[in-house]
Amino acid sequence: MKRWLLLLVALLLPLAALAHKPSDSYLTLRASAGGGEIAVRWDIALRDLDYVLELDRDGDGALTWGEVRQRADDITGYATSRLELRAGNATCEWSTAGPLMLERHSDGTYAVLALRADCAGLAAGLRARYSLLFDVDPSHRGLVQWIAPGNPSQALIFGAESAQQALPMQPPGPWQTLKQYVADGVWHIWIGYDHILFLLALLLPSVLVVRRHGQWESAPGLRGAAGDVFKVVTAFTVAHSITLSLAALEVVSLPSRLVESAIAASVVLAALNNLRPTAASRRWIAAFVFGLIHGFGFASVLADLGLPRDALVLALVGFNVGVELGQLAIVAVFLPVAFALRHTLFYRFGVVKIGSILVALLAAWWFVQRAFDL
Incomplete structure (x- = not known):
């Protein structure tokens, strides 16, 4: 039993550092109407830049504007060395289009780079190779808004498995848009540790029933357990689909800090x-x-990815379907394992009791970090 409890602790401890959303950077690439020049805005989290470039010179744990400004050239050099644009067979040349600035995002302060890429022969097609932070954080993603001349913006996601992509001069068709946002939804629920822990905390007792003195005991059959899982997952799905749609369509908006804090409290x-x-x-x-x-x-998250205005409903439906598919995959793994272990002391005490204590403590720490912006 002690060995299993230590395993639970070991699995949960790495999540303590994940109070905020995973590492992303935000790129806007806008091609000029005449072709050949691309205006670039690149937002990169200061915490990520500090990790790779050690911007905090005095080691006090607090980055100042002076410390960041002194390393502006290093930041620009690091970033441009991790993004290669090629028009046809020629590599685009980087130049600085404005001074380094700072901007506050929901998960912290970001350095904002204003750049220009000179690309000869843009009509031959444009390709990008993105490698920012992949050597230290393979889960990092580059969220790109690509605006080709005369076309609406297109959302692209660069990850370790999709580091090279073509930037299409024409917008994607409906099927490509749907497929992309389905994949984005699946990916988000799988890396959304707070969402997963909330769902699992609600599902853990599904294979148990309350008997004497308010204690959990094993459920007699799989059918009842599956029915309980169905009710919980369906309620969660219907609810988050409602507010996801309202927020994405800009009908209702809540402060990010309030939302993230409330999510942590729900896990507790x-x-x-x-x-x-x-x-x-x-x-x-x-x-x-x-x-x-x-x-x-x-x-x-959907707002960070960027919603194509000409395919808003399609992107929204695709992302929501992806979230549900990701949830179903988690449930498909959880239910048979939990049902098989429901009679064991390890599950009823080690997983449900001790595991819930650890989850509550972890989520409480997330709440403190988010509510007080630590």
């Missing part, structure tokens, strides 16, 4: 309910209520 409450079950048969209600908050969190 879901985990604590497993320790003293007060809403054992009504967990689907909690899934629906807090799912409304989680939907705003999904919407912020």
Whole structure:
């Protein structure tokens, strides 16, 4: 038993550093109407730049504008060495188009680079090779808004597995747009550790029932457990789909800091309910209520990806479908394993009790970090 508990701790401890969303940078590439010149705005998190370039020279843990400004050339050189643009067979030449600036995003302060790429023969097609931070963080992504002459913006995502991509001169068709946003939705739920922990905290008791003295005991059959899982997942899905759509369509908007803090609090409450079950048969209600908050969190990610105005509904549907497919994959792994282990002391005490305590502590730390902007 002790070995299994140590394993649970080891699995959860790395998540303590993931209170904020995963590492992303934001690139806007706008080709000039005459062709040959591309205006580039690149937002890169200061925490990422500090990690690779050690910007905090005095080591006090607080970056100042002076420390960042002194390394402006190093930051620009590092960034441009990690992004190669090629027009036809020729590599585009980088130049600086403006001074380094800072801008506040929902997850911290970003350095903003204003650059220009001179590309001869743009009509021959443009390709990009992106490698920022991949050597230290393979999960990092570059979120790109590409604006070709005379066309609406197109959203592209560069990751370790998609580091080289063509920048199309014409917008993608409906099928390509749908497929892209489905993949984005699946990816987001799989790296959204707070969303996953909330869902799993609600699902852990699905293979159990409350008996004497409010304690959990094994559920008698798989059918009842699957029905409970279905109610929880459906309630969560319906709720976050509502607020995701409202926020993405700019009908309702909430401050990111409030949303992220509330998401962390929802994980705490879901985990604590497993320790003293007060809403054992009504967990689907909690899934629906807090799912409304989680939907705003999904919407912020979708906004970061960039919604094509000419295919807004298609992108929204694709992202939502991707989130649901990602959830179903998690449930498909969880349910048979949990049902097989439901009789064991390891599951009822080690996973449900001790695991819920660890999840509650972890989410409480996330809440402190987000609420107080640490």
